[in-house]
Amino acid sequence: MRILVVQVIVLVISAFVCAGPYTEPGVNGYIGEDRRHADPCAPNAVINPIFRAWATAVVSYQPAPGVDLLWADPNKALGPATGDNLDIVSLGDLDLGQIGQGVPAGRITLSFSETIRDGKGYDFVVFENGLVSNYTGGGSVAGQMFAELGYVEVSSNGIDFAGFPSVSLTEGLVGMYGTIEISNVYNLVGKHPNGEGLCMGTPFDLTEIADEANIVSGLVDINNINYVRIVDIPGSGDFEDEAVKHIKPNSQPAWDFFANSHPIYDAWLTFESGGVDLEAVGVLKEQEYSADINLDGVVDMVDFALFASAWGSHFGQANWIGRCDLAEPRDYVVDGSDLAVFTPQWPRVEKWRGK
16 A cells, blocks of 8 residues: 555645554654645755754664664764754664574663653654655565664663553565555554655654553653663564554454564665664654644644544544544544544644744
């Protein structure tokens, strides 16, 4: 299935002819005068005002063996996103022998001068340098993502971490130059495009880890997050998601959890700048209005069009858009209860949007 790049640019949401159910939008790094996605190199492009802070220090950098020195400067991950797919630090990849020997996957830990809190909406965004493929062949499918995926973990003290449980539904090896359908991936770094005129990051909501063991025990405080760690996932299938912690699509009416975890596949084996290529980690301002589905700071006709397109859908259907499931607690259906949330928010504007 192919990404509808025109919709990505115009609607600023990762809209797909979906093969999978995970349609959360990428957060724009840059916007233009119309407040929608902008090429970072465009004359009037500015950093999206939804961001309030960026990673400020490298705590540790432990790449896998073989990362070329050109891609081994961890300071490249500090400060704002640039949309430059060469402005990155690589975590490196592991071959089958190294995986068998237990060589640790590449990882990096960053710290922040401003605390990350579990506010309304998404809390922080990770920018990798994934690209949309423009050709089919050799494992690549035009419109899919050349993605190098990674786990995300957070910490209050820099010692104890809690990870985001992920889902990956890619069914098998894709090859060195293979692509994946990103609507089959959830809570992993690298699923949104960042390069060649597109600058989007993958958002994370701390609410989703509230039940993780280190959160429940108090070792990690989701309202006092000072560190983010990214761990590369070699895409050989030897590393797994935690799908058993997530609802399975199309499992209504009971909405059962996945029965098993899944192997994770992405482009593998990669070299020199292999594995996750981290560009930036940004901290978000709170999003007061959940009906701002495309995250441009105003509840308007674009959001209504998206809401209308998802009307009547349930989690797993082709027209499902997760951000349209507005009512709490979520029931995995877009219906009248969600419309009751949407309507009073029309046409509200977020404080951070400005005039």
